[in-house]
Amino acid sequence: MVTIYDIAKMVGCAPSTVSKAFNNYEGVSRQTYQKIMEAAESMGYTMNNNARALATKKSWLIGVLFSEDAGTGIAHPHYSTILQSFKSRAGEYGYDVVFLNKRLGNKEASYLEHCIYRGVDGVLIAVGARYEEEIQDVLASDIKRVSVEAAYGNTPLVISDYRMGSMQALEYLYFLGHRKIAHISCPVWSVAGYERYEAYKAFLKSKGLEENPKYLVETNSYSLEEGTKAATELIQRCWGDLPTAVYAGYDDIAWTAMTTFQAHGFRVPDDISIVGFDNVTVSGFTTPALTTIAQDRIVIGQKAADVLIQSIENKEMDNPSEIRIPTKLIVRNSCTRID
Amino acid sequence: MVTIYDIAKMVGCAPSTVSKAFNNYEGVSRQTYQKIMEAAESMGYTMNNNARALATKKSWLIGVLFSEDAGTGIAHPHYSTILQSFKSRAGEYGYDVVFLNKRLGNKEASYLEHCIYRGVDGVLIAVGARYEEEIQDVLASDIKRVSVEAAYGNTPLVISDYRMGSMQALEYLYFLGHRKIAHISCPVWSVAGYERYEAYKAFLKSKGLEENPKYLVETNSYSLEEGTKAATELIQRCWGDLPTAVYAGYDDIAWTAMTTFQAHGFRVPDDISIVGFDNVTVSGFTTPALTTIAQDRIVIGQKAADVLIQSIENKEMDNPSEIRIPTKLIVRNSCTRID
DNA sequence: CTGAAAGCGCTAACAG
DNA sequence: CTGTTAGCGCTTTCAG
Numbered sequence: 001m002v003t004i005y006d007i008a009k010m011v012g013c014a015p016s017t018v019s020k021a022f023n024n025y026e027g028v029s030r031q032t033y034q035k036i037m038e039a040a041e042s043m044g045y046t047m048n049n050n051a052r053a054l055a056t057k058k059s060w061l062i063g064v065l066f067s068e069d070a071g072t073g074i075a076h077p078h079y080s081t082i083l084q085s086f087k088s089r090a091g092e093y094g095y096d097v098v099f100l101n102k103r104l105g106n107k108e109a110s111y112l113e114h115c116i117y118r119g120v121d122g123v124l125i126a127v128g129a130r131y132e133e134e135i136q137d138v139l140a141s142d143i144k145r146v147s148v149e150a151a152y153g154n155t156p157l158v159i160s161d162y163r164m165g166s167m168q169a170l171e172y173l174y175f176l177g178h179r180k181i182a183h184i185s186c187p188v189w190s191v192a193g194y195e196r197y198e199a200y201k202a203f204l205k206s207k208g209l210e211e212n213p214k215y216l217v218e219t220n221s222y223s224l225e226e227g228t229k230a231a232t233e234l235i236q237r238c239w240g241d242l243p244t245a246v247y248a249g250y251d252d253i254a255w256t257a258m259t260t261f262q263a264h265g266f267r268v269p270d271d272i273s274i275v276g277f278d279n280v281t282v283s284g285f286t287t288p289a290l291t292t293i294a295q296d297r298i299v300i301g302q303k304a305a306d307v308l309i310q311s312i313e314n315k316e317m318d319n320p321s322e323i324r325i326p327t328k329l330i331v332r333n334s335c336t337r338i339d
Numbered sequence: 340m341v342t343i344y345d346i347a348k349m350v351g352c353a354p355s356t357v358s359k360a361f362n363n364y365e366g367v368s369r370q371t372y373q374k375i376m377e378a379a380e381s382m383g384y385t386m387n388n389n390a391r392a393l394a395t396k397k398s399w400l401i402g403v404l405f406s407e408d409a410g411t412g413i414a415h416p417h418y419s420t421i422l423q424s425f426k427s428r429a430g431e432y433g434y435d436v437v438f439l440n441k442r443l444g445n446k447e448a449s450y451l452e453h454c455i456y457r458g459v460d461g462v463l464i465a466v467g468a469r470y471e472e473e474i475q476d477v478l479a480s481d482i483k484r485v486s487v488e489a490a491y492g493n494t495p496l497v498i499s500d501y502r503m504g505s506m507q508a509l510e511y512l513y514f515l516g517h518r519k520i521a522h523i524s525c526p527v528w529s530v531a532g533y534e535r536y537e538a539y540k541a542f543l544k545s546k547g548l549e550e551n552p553k554y555l556v557e558t559n560s561y562s563l564e565e566g567t568k569a570a571t572e573l574i575q576r577c578w579g580d581l582p583t584a585v586y587a588g589y590d591d592i593a594w595t596a597m598t599t600f601q602a603h604g605f606r607v608p609d610d611i612s613i614v615g616f617d618n619v620t621v622s623g624f625t626t627p628a629l630t631t632i633a634q635d636r637i638v639i640g641q642k643a644a645d646v647l648i649q650s651i652e653n654k655e656m657d658n659p660s661e662i663r664i665p666t667k668l669i670v671r672n673s674c675t676r677i678d
Numbered sequence: 679c680t681g682a683a684a685g686c687g688c689t690a691a692c693a694g
Numbered sequence: 695c696t697g698t699t700a701g702c703g704c705t706t707t708c709a710g
Contacts, residue, residue, distance in 0.1 A: 001705090003702095003703055003704085004703070004704065005703080007639075007706095013680070013681080014680065014681040014682075015681090015703090015704080015705095016680080016681065016682080016683095016704090016705075017680060017681070018680090018704095019681090019703095019704060019705055019706085020705090020706095022704095023705085026442045026679095027679055027680080028679075028680085029484070029679060029680090032679085032680085033374075037400070046443075046455040046456055046701090047456055047703090047704080048388045048393075048436075048453045048455075048703055049456050049457055050390075050392040050393045050398065050457075050458050050702085050703080050704095050707090051389075051393050051686090051704045052703080052704055052705075053389040053686090053704090054387075054389045054390050054393055054685095054686045054687065054688090054702090054703080054704075054705095055685080055686050055703080055704045055705045056686085056705065056706095057704080060444075061437070070408065073423050074413070074419050074422060074423045074426075075416065075419045075420045076421045077414065077416060077419075080413050080414045080416075080419040081414045083413060084412050084414045087413075087438050087440075091438075091440035091441075092444060094442070094443070094444040095454075096437050096438060096439070096440060096457065097437065097438045098400070098435050098436065098437040098438075098611060099426050099430075099436045099437075100435070101426075101430035101435060102430075103430060103431075103433070104385075104386075104433070105433040107397075113385045114435075116340075116385040116387075117385055117386055117387070117388050118388055118435065119387065119388070119389050125597065145362070150701070178701095187569070206710080219477060224620055224621075224624050228624070255624075256624050259624060259625075259626055262626070262628070269699075271704075281563060281591075282621055284561075284563070284593075285567070285595050285598060286564050286598075287601070287602070289596055291692080294701035340687085342686095342687055342688085343687070343688065344687080344688095352696070353696065353697045354687090354688080354689095354697090355689075355696080355698080355699095356697075357688095357696065358687095358688060358690090359689090359696090361688095362689085365695095366695055366696080367695075367696085368695060368696090371695085371696085386687090386688085387686090387687055387688075388688095390686070390688040390702090391685080391688055392686080392688090392690090392702090392708075393687080393688075393689095393696080393702045393703065393704090394687080394688045394689040394690080394701080394702050395687090395688080395690090395702085454695060456693095499692085509705080533682090575685035581684065621679080645682075657697090672692060
């Protein structure tokens with residue numbers, strides 16, 4: 001392994017000078033700087049970050065806290081897309097991203113212990129509010145952090161504007177003439193579920209529409225079956241008085257609900273209009289193609305990285321505790337005008 | 340920050356003794372071991388891995404090499420599921436997983452440089468063969484590694500048995516009486532695409548069926564449009580002599596192809612049977628539900644971790660250069676018997 | 679502008 | 695069984 005000592009010897013200067021050169025500190029003449037760089041290049045020098053981290057107490061490492069539950073971890077497209085984007089942005093600043101486990105060597109440990117063990121400069125929190133307990137010690141610590149999922153005390157939060165998205169969906173349906181609008185909610189223990197649900201109620205109130213309990217069905221998990229179950233339930237409960245439109249909490253259940261309606265002989269959008277949320281890839285290929293609300297996960301990941309790194313580097317900023325990313329209505333063919 | 344010196348002082352022993360205790364080395368009496376652990380506990384000690392790594396040249400860190408291309412990076416369900424599983428398994432062994440960027444601080448760098456910078460103990464390679472050039476320096480190095488995507492020289496490879504899967508799909512169709520079987524291939528620049536394509540040809544030959552070029556359509560990318568395009572193409576090319584079944588390279592194109600056939604008035608499976616590959620979640624909810632080949636990504640991730648870590652820890656093993664994970668036929672409703 | 683020296687927290691011989 | 699000592703590779707005063 002090539003070290004700064006090797007370079008110093010080769011160039012004929014002190015190791016500390018080499019260090020300064022690599023850190024672009026002032027106080028190194030152009031000449032020696034040049035010689036150092038050439039020597040480093042020719043000898044194949046790469047800095048050892050462990051040594052650097054030990055000396056500086058800065059690891060250039062960001063930890064990510066992911067739930068390992070099926071359907072909510074990295075394997076969920078929502079989070080993996082955000083993570084991908086976060087990682088790219090963090091990389092631009094010189095930070096690497098490491099997954100934090102809940103064990104240390106062979107024994108159980110807390111996330112906080114793991115943060116200390118790795119000396120991370122900050123963490124990305126991507127676990128839902130249900131798991132607050134597991135991360136409470138890091139929340140209580142002074143580790144820099146950002147969340148993309150739930151509001152944790154004074155932890156900055158970067159998340160889609162679910163209220164805005166819901167309004168876009170609902171206003172659109174309203175505009176098309178729909179007044180009997182049902183809602184299939186995401187699980188309300190998730191921020192996404194809760195906020196969309198609240199927005200739905202607020203919308204009804206704002207339009208002077210009555211809240212028909214028959215038109216509201218809550219799901220308990222993020223699985224595709226929920227759409228099927230919800231649609232079936234809706235059909236049973238509302239026989240003879242079916243809603244003319246449904247606002248589904250997210251695309252997966254929107255399209256499985258759509259399929260279910262169709263299987264029962266209802267035409268979409270002629271008999272019933274459907275709007276989803278998320279604009280997942282699938283939505284463009286269903287029959288009919290699904291009208292939905294797009295959320296910008298790339299931007300979420302980038303902003304989260306920006307916020308976290310600014311906080312790590314103590315850049316003066318107006319530390320916004322909550323950043324909402326705008327959503328967008330994507331009109332396709334699952335909704336129609338009624339009179 | 341609490342260090343082993345603090346603990347040593349508290350307990351009244353030498354720092355090295357504390358170190359030994361934490362590493363479970365022999366030569367520490369039960370008594371002092373106990374006292375050390377208690378002190379550590381009460382003082383809230385957590386080991387500093389940077390220091391440890393500096394001294395031992397072992398980081399307990401595994402790097403992952405992911406392509407950042409849309410559709411093939413972490414955001415792709417295939418890889419994210421494998422990664423999730425890999426990370427869990429690695430965690431059990433005490434290793435953390437870090438994403439490797441292609442830059443160092445503010446300047447471009449190679450993956451190898453980044454490996455050295457972080458001092459990773461090994462790497463998981465999850466980039467396709469197309470990107471071999473980007474990683475060739477790590478392939479040429481003596482860094483321990485495992486691949487889950489392509490065969491890179493003597494790098495151990497853990498991957499589904501695509502040939503087996505293809506045979507399961509094709510034999511099933513054959514069993515149902517199909518003789519005119521088309522294939523919509525994945526891009527052949529990917530291992531998955533190439534092997535499934537080869538298996539298709541081998542199957543035809545083994546059954547004495549002629550290779551009808553009209554029945555073979557190759558896709559150029561992993562996007563859903565490809566299924567639509569391929570099905571349209573198939574319909575045009577084979578008008579009057581349509582295949583009775585199609586083996587699609589993966590589920591996403593299988594179901595968009597299915598939708599396309601339906602849109603053209605063909606019934607699935609009555610007019611045409613379809614088998615996919617992957618068993619993605621969506622497949623269970625299409626109309627009809629898609630018959631497909633399941634691959635076990637959880638096992639792939641685990642095995643990859645096992646192989647890599649064994650190699651890191653120099654466990655004697657029969658260093659299998661290629662591990663194929665069995666696939667499974669999932670029968671649903673997109674195929675029917677013909678006579 | 680450059681160098682000497684101490685130290686970051688831990689491990690690894692080697693003596694005792 | 696326990697302690698001493700000398701690093702691991704880099705940064706950081708502080709003199710020169």
